[in-house]
Amino acid sequence: MSCDKGLSDRLSAFVADCRFDDLPPATVRSARWVLLDALGVMLGASGMAGEVAPFVRVAAGDGPCRILGMGMSATAPMAALANGAMAHALDYEDALDGAPIHPNASLVPTLLALAQAEGGVDGRRFLTALVVGCDVGCRMAMALRQRMEVGGWYPPPILAGFGAVAGAASLLGLSERQVRDAFSLMLCQNVMPGEIKHSQGTVIRAVREGFPAQAAVLSALLAREGVAGFEEPLEGKGGFYALYAGGRYDTGDLLDGLGQGFWIEALTFKRWPSCRGTHAMIEMARAMQVAPQDIARIEVGVDAIQTMLCEPLARKQAPATAIDAKFSIPFTLALALVRGDVGLDDFDAASLADPAVLAMAAKVAPHVLEDADWHGAGGHLTLHLHDARSISAQQEDALGCPARPLGQEALVAKFIDGAARAKVPPADPQGLALAILSLENCPDVGALL
Known part of the structure; x- marks a missing residue:
């Protein structure tokens, strides 16, 4: 001090x-x-x-x-x-x-x-x-x-x-x-x-x-x-x-x-109308361009700040309000994977109840990466596919920051x-x-x- x-x-x-x-x-x-x-x-x-x-x-x-x-x-x-x-x-x-x-x-x-x-x-x-x-x-x-x-x-x-x-x-x-x-x-x-x-x-x-x-x-x-x-x-x-x-x-x-x-x-x-801590996940999901039906489970690596966007997990996988959905990595990631992007029209009552989005969000399993230092602006994403393949990516500074x-x-x-x-x-x-x-x-x- x-x-x-x-x-x-x-x-x-x-x-x-x-x-x-x-x-x-x-x-x-x-x-x-x-x-x-x-x-x-x-x-x-x-x-x-x-x-x-x-x-x-x-x-x-x-x-x-x-x-x-x-x-x-x-x-x-x-x-x-x-x-x-x-x-x-x-x-x-x-x-x-x-x-x-x-x-x-x-x-x-x-x-x-x-x-x-x-x-x-x-x-x-x-x-x-x-x-x-x-x-x-x-x-x-x-x-x-x-x-x-x-x-x-x-x-x-x-x-x-x-x-x-x-x-x-x-x-x-x-x-x-x-x-x-x-x-x-x-x-x-x-x-x-x-x-x-x-x-x-x-x-x-x-x-x-x-x-x-x-x-x-x-x-x-x-x-x-x-x-x-x-x-x-x-x-x-x-x-x-x-x-x-x-x-x-x-x-x-x-x-x-x-x-x-x-x-x-x-x-x-x-770039996206949700908590900054969700943006890296959205960006990586959009870049992967994987068909939703091919995804078996999803692993996300977060830093300590982003834990608030994943806990409690059941609530974040099925948020009850638009603002809670915007503060949810599972839900916003599911939107990106199912709909291809996340926009202003994706947080209405119909979206919060969309069976395809909720089913995808239920596949998300977060874990904390203790050595991550991206201060909520990055993330690690792995999509495990039904054919036993997996696709991984890491982004430390999502689009919109001064460097990007x-x-x-x-x-x-x-x-x-x-x-x-x-x-x-x-x-x-x-x-x-x-x-x-x-x-x-x-x-x-x-x-x-």
Whole structure:
């Protein structure tokens, strides 16, 4: 553990001081891609994910902000709640391989709500806030030296929430002291219990990002109004790392290169709408091109992170909800083997009850490879055939990571597909995509949407 009394202050100063002119061109390009990808996923969820409907009903009302893809308005905190619920509902948003965080699923809804509530937020200001928030969330995740699950927590939305409040503080132009106050206020609100993984019938795991997005908006606005926080919200004896990681963290991962290198350039964009830990299995299955009827049994080798995608095995072989199916290696692998691919339309009620898919999932036997170090982004797959042959493959970095990127053309196509699935689709999705890809020239991001 490193104990640096200036940790909260130094991170707060970075948030308060970072400007668009400090960002390298590659960082700005990555930020544009993040926004494009996130908006397409959220729009798609507005028309496809029934889990978000209660959030929309509760959030809708008079206000300056839009609930994406719904044709409804709301106040900033409530818009962040509804749009945040959409951000992860399809499990199709970006991720940081090697860390327990989807850094932008809370951040983008937070920034959209505040940009519309404030008015006149230009593209340079918006992109800077996006970069800053993503960087803080990723750094806080990378600095962990004890898994948050040890204390019974579910880390992705907790960590992303702190990135979201950092981005909110940047967008609102808060001072260093106010940023620290915003971190403190976020600490008072942002929790997510590990029970989210263990309860079979809940869909909270799908809509989880709505809660930190709403809390981030409230925290930043309250800090701007002068609500004082703690001196050490991150490193204090009752601060973030003490509460969530037993005080075990590395200051170097938080502060080294701060303001010089940005984690937004290291993100993975998803090719398939399921947990990142399933992607290597899907990719290998598609490449093998084996007839489903020829498969007798299936062995999958996973790392420690991916065990949550295989346990309890009977539940993962026959998931009851779409979100549980998306967090299942047996089910998503079976989809790939039976249907040839895994898409947005493969998690409806009919798919969850498909006899061919369920029969294939029942053939999957996982085992942990103790020396695997692919951090949930890889896997080993062996198909044993009825004729006694076997086919094996190993993939350590599934498609979509920085080393094997999707590229801008694929991200635009993904956005267009998501926009077309919205309950109320945008009038000109191609034009909107082009505007996002030159967002630094936009005079008012809130009005653009």
